[in-house]
Amino acid sequence: MIKITFPDNTIREYPKGTTPFAVASDISQGLAQNVIAAELDGKMVDLDYPIEKDAKIVFLKFSDEKGKEIYWHSTAHLMAQAVKELFPDVKIAIGPAIEEGFYYDFEREDSFTDEELEKIEQKMKEICKNKNAYKRIVTTREEALRKFSEIGESYKVELLEAIPEGDTITMYSQGTFTDLCRGPHVSDTGRIKSFKLLKTSGAYWRGDEKNKMLKRIYGISFPSSKDLKNYLQMLEEAKKRDHRKIGKELDLYSISEDIGPGLVLWHPNGAMMRNIIENFWKEEHLKHGYKLVYSPHIGKADLWITSGHLGFYKDSMYNPFEVDGQDYYVKPMNCPFHISIYNDTKRSYRELPVRYAEMGTVYRFERSGALHGLMRVRGFTQDDAHIFCTPEQMETEVDKVIFFSFRMLKAFGFEGFQVYLSTMPEKAVGNPDDWEKATLALRNSLEKFNIAYQVDQGGGAFYGPKIDIKIKDALNRSWQCSTIQFDFNLSERFNLEYIGKDNKPHRPFMIHRALLGSMERFFGTLIEYHGGNFPTWLCPIQIMVIPLSESFDEYAMKIRDELNLSGIRAEIDLRSEKIGYKIREAEIKKVPFMAIVGQKELENSTISLRKHTEGDKGSYSLSEAIELINADITAGKKIDQ
Numbered sequence: 001m002i003k004i005t006f007p008d009n010t011i012r013e014y015p016k017g018t019t020p021f022a023v024a025s026d027i028s029q030g031l032a033q034n035v036i037a038a039e040l041d042g043k044m045v046d047l048d049y050p051i052e053k054d055a056k057i058v059f060l061k062f063s064d065e066k067g068k069e070i071y072w073h074s075t076a077h078l079m080a081q082a083v084k085e086l087f088p089d090v091k092i093a094i095g096p097a098i099e100e101g102f103y104y105d106f107e108r109e110d111s112f113t114d115e116e117l118e119k120i121e122q123k124m125k126e127i128c129k130n131k132n133a134y135k136r137i138v139t140t141r142e143e144a145l146r147k148f149s150e151i152g153e154s155y156k157v158e159l160l161e162a163i164p165e166g167d168t169i170t171m172y173s174q175g176t177f178t179d180l181c182r183g184p185h186v187s188d189t190g191r192i193k194s195f196k197l198l199k200t201s202g203a204y205w206r207g208d209e210k211n212k213m214l215k216r217i218y219g220i221s222f223p224s225s226k227d228l229k230n231y232l233q234m235l236e237e238a239k240k241r242d243h244r245k246i247g248k249e250l251d252l253y254s255i256s257e258d259i260g261p262g263l264v265l266w267h268p269n270g271a272m273m274r275n276i277i278e279n280f281w282k283e284e285h286l287k288h289g290y291k292l293v294y295s296p297h298i299g300k301a302d303l304w305i306t307s308g309h310l311g312f313y314k315d316s317m318y319n320p321f322e323v324d325g326q327d328y329y330v331k332p333m334n335c336p337f338h339i340s341i342y343n344d345t346k347r348s349y350r351e352l353p354v355r356y357a358e359m360g361t362v363y364r365f366e367r368s369g370a371l372h373g374l375m376r377v378r379g380f381t382q383d384d385a386h387i388f389c390t391p392e393q394m395e396t397e398v399d400k401v402i403f404f405s406f407r408m409l410k411a412f413g414f415e416g417f418q419v420y421l422s423t424m425p426e427k428a429v430g431n432p433d434d435w436e437k438a439t440l441a442l443r444n445s446l447e448k449f450n451i452a453y454q455v456d457q458g459g460g461a462f463y464g465p466k467i468d469i470k471i472k473d474a475l476n477r478s479w480q481c482s483t484i485q486f487d488f489n490l491s492e493r494f495n496l497e498y499i500g501k502d503n504k505p506h507r508p509f510m511i512h513r514a515l516l517g518s519m520e521r522f523f524g525t526l527i528e529y530h531g532g533n534f535p536t537w538l539c540p541i542q543i544m545v546i547p548l549s550e551s552f553d554e555y556a557m558k559i560r561d562e563l564n565l566s567g568i569r570a571e572i573d574l575r576s577e578k579i580g581y582k583i584r585e586a587e588i589k590k591v592p593f594m595a596i597v598g599q600k601e602l603e604n605s606t607i608s609l610r611k612h613t614e615g616d617k618g619s620y621s622l623s624e625a626i627e628l629i630n631a632d633i634t635a636g637k638k639i640d641q
Contacts, residue, residue, distance in 0.1 A: 003054040014051070021047035021187070024059055034223075035059045036067045036191070037184040044070070046136055046184040062223050072097035074134060074185040075192050075221040080104050081177035082123035083217075086116075092179070093155040093205060093214055099478075101220035105203055107155070108215045117197045117217070124195065131190035132175035136183055144169040144180065155205065156180050194228040195221035198235075207367055234475050241475070243527035244373040250532055250589060253374065253523075262371045262378030264520055272540035272569070274519060278359055280411070281383060281516070288404055290357040290385060295337030297361065301327040306493055307336045316364045334360035334384040335487075335512065339494045342388055347498040352508060353389035353397055359519065360384050374524030381519040387511040388496065394509045395441040398484065401513050402445050405469055405482040408515045411639045412526060413535050414481075416472030419451055422459035429463055430488025438486040438509065439465040463489035471529070479525040485512040533612070535636030536592040536629070543629065544586045545572040545607075548579055548598035555602045559595055559622065566626050570595075587612060593629055 001013045004023055014023060020038035024031045024047070038045055039058040044066065051057075060067040076095035083090055083106060095104030112120075139147075141163055148156040159180060163169070172181045174189055186192065197219045205211035222228045239245070247253050252270035259265060266274055282292060301320060304310045309317065309332055320327035331337070338356045347354070361381045370376050389397045409417070421442055424435045442465055446453050453467075460466055464486030470478040487510045490496075497505040516522040526534070536542055543563060547556035556572055563570035573582045579596070586594050594610040601607055601619070609617040609625055620628065 005056045007058055017050045019048050034061050036186055037070050044184050047187050069097040072102040075195055076102040076104050077179055078124050078189055078192055082120045086123055103216050103218045105214040105216050111215055112200045121197055128189045128192055131188045133188045134172050134174050134185035137171040139169050141167050141169050192221055193223050194225045238475055241528045241531045243524040246527050246532040261368055269540040285357045290355040293341055293356045293358050298328045298330050303336050304329055318365055330363040332362055332364050334358055338386040349390055349498050349500050353387055353393050355387050357385040374520040377520050383514055383516045385513045388508040398441045398445045401484050405515050411637055414471045418470040418478055419453040420456050420468045421453050422456040422466050424460055425458045427462055442467050463487050473529045481517050482515050487512055532590050537633040537637045539592050541571050541591050542569045543593040543595055544591045545595045546582045552597050556597050568629055
């Protein structure tokens with residue numbers, strides 16, 4: 001007999017060789033029907049995996065992130081089988097689960113048409129009815145090479161050739177289809193209930209533009225048709241909120257092929273919003289004890305050798321250019337410059353903590369296929385800050401950063417958050433004791449503020465543990481924003497020091513910190529989160545003054561000027577269009593307020609006020625209107641919540 005320990009620490013005994021499915025069935029039929037796979041002592045396994053020794057078990061369902069990943073990866077295999085049965089000459093490449101759904105890459109001359117996607121879906125449904133079992137096959141590298149070579153799957157052969165000789169290989173088969181895969185998978189194709197193939201695109205093999213362009217099919221799947229229906233409705237709403245669509249409608253920004261892919265042009269409306277955000281960012285940082293710094297856009301090659309960027313991230317950096325016989329690079333990060341400012345003078349423990357902040361523009365080479373509006377660009381401005389502190393100050397500094405992060409995000413109207421604590425990976429630099437202290441400081445701060453979080457065990461960067469804060473939007477999508485990251489690598493590489501109370505040099509703790517992330521991605525997130533209906537304090541135009549006819553232009557211009565003098569951003573629509581058309585235009589542009597002026601307003605020195613999506617608000621004196629708009633601005637900037 002073997003002992004199985006459950007998440008609540010209860011223990012049951014089972015015969016040696018029992019399976020996770022048998023254990024689930026022993027607990028309840030409901031669990032057996034919903035379980036997708038299991039974790040044994042942290043290792044994910046199939047439901048028919050024989051358990052040979054005492055183990056801790058965790059059952060994975062679709063509601064779990066790992067369960068979703070297994071479900072979607074199993075559906076990718078299902079789709080690949082359908083494609084191979086319909087188009088036998090197609091070669092298969094890779095088909096992973098992604099953040100939402102899955103994809104599979106195929107080598108094929110022609111792109112898949114909408115009609116072909118429908119045929120593939122129908123074939124998938126047929127295969128599901130057959131309930132083909134996902135069978136795990138353990139073999140040798142040599143045997144796997146022979147099999148995939150015989151059937152002409154050259155991409156699988158290439159993947160296998162990169163694996164050391166003698167390694168054990170796992171494959172999975174279902175019905176007529178076999179794929180190279182670590183697994184695990186759902187028990188059989190009948191477990192996959194509802195799915196939809198969403199779109200196709202081109203994708204270079206291994207993301208390299210020098211390689212062949214493959215044809216990629218994206219899809220999604222769920223255990224119920226209701227879940228799929230809800231998801232497809234969410235996608236339709238997401239299309240309406242797409243920052244690329246709204247960005248054009250509101251004339252916020254553009255990306256021009258003449259300038260270069262991934263390089264953003266900020267139009268006056270977008271530039272105004274960016275200026276508002278940056279000014280607010282600066283004011284808040286000064287209040288919270290940060291010193292603002294500025295750094296160059298380029299740096300000598302030696303700097304990036306010392307930082308390790310040329311060793312680890314050269315493929316993401318632009319090619320060097322020569323100045324006075326030395327190579328220079330446009331900067332991919334701001335960190336070395338802030339460190340250089342810190343190192344410019346000898347530091348005493350009495351000076352710490354030191355907090356530097358900069359809206360620093362950086363440049364990274366993203367492959368053209370990865371570029372996506374404002375979310376993935378090649379030149380972006382990072383709201384970077386670096387904190388240098390003593391070990392005694394570390395936990396207090398983490399407390400302050402976490403408080404500051406949520407304060408900033410809530411000011412922009414964000415409300416739902418997901419928080420992740422990532423811990424030490426297998427390969428890491430730095431003293432394990434420092435890792436433990438830093439991780440404990442992050443954990444303690446989260447618990448001090450009663451912030452719910454998930455632990456990403458071993459998910460930290462090689463140079464330090466971190467906290468990631470993601471926001472949840474109205475469509476339940478997650479967006480990465482704030483990161484609080486310790487760095488034991490750069491502090492060592494640049495020999496950071498301070499003189500302690502003992503008059504000896506010590507290494508400070510260094511914390512990277514980005515509250516908004518990149519300005520471009522944050523702006524794209526802001527657009528989609530609010531659907532373009534921004535809080536009034538952020539709107540480039542807060543009120544549009546609309547005269548009923550040319551006779552009232554002079555009065556309308558006076559109203560506009562007085563609004564601007566009061567600090568409210570006002571513009572005027574003097575076009576010779578009908579009043580209804582002008583109002584509709586202001587609504588489409590999502591301007592928060594409209595001031596309608598005509599004969600009655602001129603005679604009474606008033607305005608007729610309208611609010612976006614709410615309609616007519618009545619007649620107000622200008623001072624009353626200013627008071628009302630200012631109250632709306634204050635309410636929208638949720639800084640004290």
